[in-house]
Amino acid sequence: MAEGGFDRRLIAPMILGSVLNPINSSMLAVALIPIGRAFDVSPAQTAWLVTGLYLATAVGQPVIGRLVDAFGPRPLYLAGTALVGLAGLVGAVAPDLGVLILSRVLLGFGTSAAFPASMALLRAESDRTGRSSPAGVLAALSASAQVTAVVGPTLGGLLIGLGGWRLIFTINVPLSVACLVLGALWLPRRPRAASGAGTASGASGASPAHGTSGGGAARGAIDVSGIALFAVTLTAFMLFLMRPRPSGWYLVVITLAAGAAFALRELRTADPFIDLRVLRGNGPLLATYLRQFLAYTTSYAFLYGFTQWLEEGRGLSASGAGLLLLPLSLSAIAVTAITGRRAEVRGKLLAGSLVQVAGVAALLLLHVSSPVWALVAVGAVIGVPQGLTGLANQNAMYAQADPERIGSSAGLLRTFMYLGALAASAADAAVFPRGATTTGLHHMAWLLVGTAVLFLVTTLADRSLARVGRQDEDEPGRAAEDGPAVTAEGTSRR
Structure with missing residues (x-):
């Protein structure tokens, strides 16, 4: 690398690690029907292959993000990617659906490390070089994940x-x-000194990638109780959503009780797992998390639901369904390539949400005798928002998050992404209880139209987005136009 410049050796491990989750998420879409046939189980049961991955990831992303903030990115990156290899071996020899679900849970935890590690590495490099947001590297990370997800x-x-x-x-x-x-070859073993030009975030001292926190976090101070309550809340909620029925009332009670206990715990502890005090004061970041949830609820419900319908309702093979979705991949890649290096986010989010509404509404026009060109066209339209929204939300988070918690903030962004995937899995299981029928596809379409419209409304209502990517100093941690930025201590600054 050039002295004082961004270390480009980091790009290859960051990109390769960041694609592990989207490749495993998207490849499974065409495998659910063959797996169900192999183990003689229904779509509602194979949905746990999706849910297992996303439950583990939703919990694992902020947990590992917090560990990255405490111990640095290198050890977490190496441990996580090693677990991915183990999970692959378990899945390859799984004798039944239960073991296969276990392998997906291991994959979820293993693939949770690379993204927060990458965000921490980027922040450390910005501090070291004294340069602002590395938009080109952020675009490369997002583009690689987007391309992998749609090619999957x-x-x-x-x-x-x-x-x-x-x-x-x-x-x-x-x-x-x-x-x-x-x-092992290229990730730094210890913090690198900042350049004489200062830091991009304006912070002094050690790099936040290696564990200093404005809230006084000590290295290794991990909120185990908060993590456990968060996991219980998510798991109980998803168990209810997978089979919503009156007899499951106790799961709702567990969800509410664990969620309340989690909130109280995080508000009272000195070094919380998820600093709700910071989130409470950072409206733009909260809005970004909400948009991430809504966008990916629609995206993943379409990916899994439409693909299952192609195989079971339309009668295509797994390879045939995968090839038919190739235009989705191509349109997403093209959009990402055209817009990826532009840091502005509001236009991307507005365009993506409008096209998403149109794409999911088009599902209402499909039936088992629809021509192939119509199926291809729907996929190509849905690829456009997939190429826009992920990168826009990532850039917004980078600009809005407190720089000293960039690892955990990045992990939380992915958590909301996978909460959307969990909601999508529950929706697909609900509309396809006994098979991927055309009626179920249309029911799913109405649900997704409502979700996509809500995404559009939240984007239109958020005036703060206009400033993200347009600032002379793209300083992470600064709130956008309508709100003050919030530090880890919970105080605001203009």
Whole structure:
């Protein structure tokens, strides 16, 4: 690398690690029907392969993000990517659905490390070089994840056609090895000194990637009770959503009780797992998390629901469904390539939400005899918001988050993404209780139209987005136009 410049050796391990989750998420879309047939289980049961991954990821992202803030990105990156390889081996030899779900849970935890580690590395590099938001690197990370996610169904279909559904688990082994080699070679072992020009965030002292927190966090001070209550809240809520019925009332009670206890715990502890005091004062960041949830609820429900309908309702093979979704991949890649280096976010979010509404509404026009061109067109339209919203939300989070908690803030952004995926999984299980029928597809479409409209409304209402990416000093942690930024202590600054 050039002295004082961004260390470009970091890009390869960051990108490769960041694609592990989207590749595993999207490849499974075409494998649910073959797996269900192999183990003789229904779509409602195979939905737990989706839910298991996302429950683990929703909990794992902020947990590992907090560990990254405390111990630095290198050890968490290496441990997480090693776990991905183990999970791939377990899935490749799984004798039943239960073991396969276990492998997906391991994948969820393993793939949770790379994104918060990457955000921490970027923040450390900004501090070291004295330069502001590395928009090009952020765009590369987001683009790689977006491209992988949308190419995943096509790749998964090809792998299944070549050697069966177990290949989509086996592929994690070489990916894990590559991450471990690149990470061991190039990730820094200790904090790097900031350049004489100062830091991009305006903070002094050690890099936040290595554990200093404005809230006085000590290295290794992990809120185990908060983590446990967060996990119980999410798990109970998802168990209810997967089969909502009056007899499941006790799950609602557990969710409310654990959620209340979690909130009280986080507000009272000196070093919380999720600093609700910071979130409470940072309206723009909260709005970004909400948009992340809404966007990915729609995106993942479409990905899994539409793909299952193509295979079961329309009668396509897994490889055929994957190939039919290739235009979705191409449109998402094209949009990301065209817009990726532009840091402004409001226009991307508005355009993405409008196209998303149109795309999911088009599902209402489909039936088993719809021509192939119509199926291709729907996928191509849905690819446009997938190429816009992920990068826009990531850039917004980077600008809005407190720089000394960038790892945990990035992890929380991914948590809301996977909360959306969990909601999508529950929605697909609800509309396809006994198979992926056209009626179920249309029910799903109405749900997604409502979700996409809400995403559009929240984007229109958030005036603060106009400033993100347009500031002369793109300083992370500054709130946008309508609100003060909030530090880890919970105080505001203009």
